[in-house]
Amino acid sequence: MNGIHIGLAGGTSFGALAASAGGVSGGMAVALFLLAAAGFGTKAGLAPMHVWLPAAHPVAPGPVSALMSGIVIKTGIFGLLRVIFWLPGLPAWCGAALLAVGAITGLWGILQALGQGNLKRLLAYSSVENIGIIALAIGVAMIGRANGNDLLWTLGMAGALAHVLNHGLFKGLLFLSGGAVVHATGTGDLDRLGGLAKVMPHNAAMFLAATVAICALPPMNGLVGEWMIYQALFGAAMMKNGLSAAAAMAGLAALALIGGLALATFTKAFGIPFLGEKRDATIHAHPIDKSMIGGMAILAVACLGIGLAPAVLIPPLMRTVGSAAFGQSAPGAMGSLVWVGIVGAAVIAATTGLWIWRRRVAANRPPATTGPTWGCGFVAPTPRMQYTGTGLADSLVETFAAALRPRRRGGVPAELFPRSGALAVDITDGMLDRVHAPAFFAVRRAARRLRPMARGKVQVYLLCLAGTLLAVFVVEAGMEWGEAPLIEKTIPTIEEGTGARRPRDVGREMGAASEGALEADAGAGRPRDVGREAGAVGEETLARDAEARRPRDVEREAGAAGEGTLTRDGGAGGSRHGGEMREEGMQP
Amino acid sequence: MIARVLHILLDLALIVALPPMLIAVIWKVKAWFGGRDGPGWMQPYRDLRKLWNKSAVYSRTTTWVFRAGPVVNLAALGTAALLVPISGTAAVAGFPGDLIVVAYLLALGKMATVLAALDTGSSFEGMGAAREITFGAMAEPTLFVALAALAIATGQLRLGAMLGPVLAAAWPGMMPASLLIAAALFIVMLTECSRIPVDDPTTHLELTMVHEVMVLDHGGPELAMATFAAALKLLLLGSILLHVAMPLAPWPMKVVALPLLAAVVGVVESTMARLRLYRVPLLLGSALVLAGLAALLVTMGGKA
């Protein structure tokens, strides 16, 4: 994609690219956008190209995962945004398409997150979800721009950018706090953890703060970005303009469903490991270091600060968004953002007030007594009777079984005097098997599938009939929509041009960043070396390998680094990866 | 101006005083259907006072999360109540986009309740929590699509303005859509407030409950707060529903209609059985379709 673009620009600096892109029109602009969306979308983790992300992020130690989810994947969003800013003539359907991809990514990510049994994989999938929300917001903004609607562009784009920032903060906090759990207990398996709030109360508070933020609940910062995105979606729906309104309405329903599912996912992520009783007696959690809490507290305060005073975001956001041709007339709509902060403050005030009142009342009564949890008359409850994470999510998993395809091992004992039984629910991301592989073989299979259609079933014939009818109508409708005028620009001459490709540098910077983080992590000598080696080799690979490879390398790098740090003496995993990469690097 | 102040005062009074009355109405209607006299009209108030004056019993398993649950829940719903128009067409406070905040305040209350339930480590309460988050997640899109339909019809994003005179003016053209929205909101209300056909609040079997089983371990003042908050939620969603269903009625009628709506809930509870759990998604899906159809209709209405 960049080749074409650089060809058009005759140079590789952002400035030259931006200057040339203004003149790109119609079909070329759309092609550039689609290619950029595919490329940068892979980097950011848009479905169905997200499959690398949940495999890569959880294997790194907490602080590295925090950087990767918080910042590294956002470089993909950054690249996508640059291209979109350069191409003002994109038609509305591009925005609608990005919105749809964002909605699917968000739903897919949160559903997978809901089904995960491992805390860090859950968090990684939730990053996919948030990237989906961001893409959805960018899609609305593009719809707004194509329709000449200032307000939508501003709200959508500002919402996307605010969410990029907010997600960096609360997801960083979640990974740090979740990493501390893994560090203290030695496992991230939710169904084995429990009651950690008593062992590490401060860490629990940090995780809870991030949970409230990521579910977009007041008074934290998650609501700020989503509030703007919702407003943009409502605005797009109110335009009553066929495709845009339909896309916005679908986006609205999807975002609301994502919100509900996120609430379910994160009540599981917080409630199962931190609340209740210890589930596995063999796990001995030790309290965590005060200094770790200190680092988290900075992020938590930032989350709360933005939640209570979202207006601080307005000037920088308006500067960025307003730098395009649009966004000059919209600060008024952003004004009511202040109110979101006021509501947050009101909730805190009301909670504090009720809490104090409650304490006053309690002071005048006989002191509270304690006892076991009420077991509805059952006299011998054990901690193993608690709901597990799997159980908590199961009814939703069942409801969305068509998408998740859970595999059940074991089941409920059925005999009269039941012996012990076990049930495990495995959820694996079906995107690879169900989208990627089928796409490759689609043609062959389509040819084979045509045959059995002529088997004499009335319903199948009717389906064909109805399908054709529907298709005709849709084509008809499409022709109606197609009459909307596109912005025409002059087509510049296409020149040949080569040169170093810019995004590689971003990749290199990333490599350096994660290396730095590894050093800061202060592991033993050996793992660090492995990490460095991997980093170095990764860079080499980046320099020689085709561009499409980039995300995979980052994944590997992370894999190498993570395993290197986790398995202290045996750089087994790490060196294996390193070796593999070296081989690849050697190839000319 | 004076009228506005009076409406605000009336709203505040209704927020504090009316919710238990709605519960009393439901109880009465159900008792009448069962051929009984039922508890007195003041019984929910007496219950709340009794609970408030008790001292608490806490499970040894619980932490501060359990104690904070009902407090945060009530605080969130109380804040949301200030943004929802109840007696007049304007709420106590409001701003463009407040409907999003109201929805997420309700979600905050839900999260507080669910976490408090999980904090007890009881399998029953875990079960209730699992159902609450399941149904809550599925009710959310319906609420937003219904609100979007109203936003399209009125061009407003402030609840007070959306449910106010603009809606009344648009009413003749959008009556079918309004009724669809009202029907969708009714299903959302029954779900969110844990009423039949989604949840049976009065059964004697913990296994069949949703909300009541989540507050099983709460006692004394905590239970009082949880109970009041549940009734307050009924008031809030009911108010929105009534503004949509009867925008032309003068405001005193809307206030009077609140207990009548509670009576309708009572009739539903008396005449219907609780749905099997796996039929609930179909019910909520139907509600979403109703809201979506309403959105289509109002979008059409603008063009024609």
Next chain:
Amino acid sequence: MDLQTAIDGALVMVLLLDLGLLTLGRLATAIKALALQCLVLAPLPLAAEAMHGSVGGHGWLILGATIGLKVFLIPWVLLRAIRTGEIHREIEPLVGFTASLAIGAGLLAVAFAVGGGMRAPGLSISPLLAPAGLGTVAIGLLIMISRVKAITQVVGYLVVENGVYIFGLLLVGRMPALVEMGILLDLFVAVFIMAIVVHHIRRTFDHIDTHLLGGNGEASS
């Protein structure tokens, strides 16, 4: 409430019944819902004439014939068929109830997108006519495609017919009464024959699943 609102309300009601039919498993209830749909639709030609001016005598005639045939006679025939066939439930539809509701909602959205732009040649009595007609036809087809029992297929066929009927309202005032009566007669004969066929299938094969008719090739079409 003016006439326009009443017509719009009736059409929305028809769409709701369409979606309701997708979620009903009990055959008798489905047939009654269908009868209700026909009842809601029956007065529409009359309302259309009233909107355009005069109500002629033949309007009342058609109203009477429609109600008599589609609200009473055809449902009666069908209910009799399920009684004698001892078939009461659509137990295993090819597409589940929730899924068919979702598909039906999607079809409605498409119908609105496509039909919203359609303009009637003359005066239209409601902007909803074209989308409602299209949506009803599409959902009728969906019922026929996704259900197994022969009776449900008849129900689907009648829903399709109702959709065509709604479309016909776009041409109100241009279609002679005789043609409409002819269509009604056609319809009745078709349903009557289908009921006989259902009965016949039941007698021959002891069930009325269309699954097992496949081997006979043309027999079911």
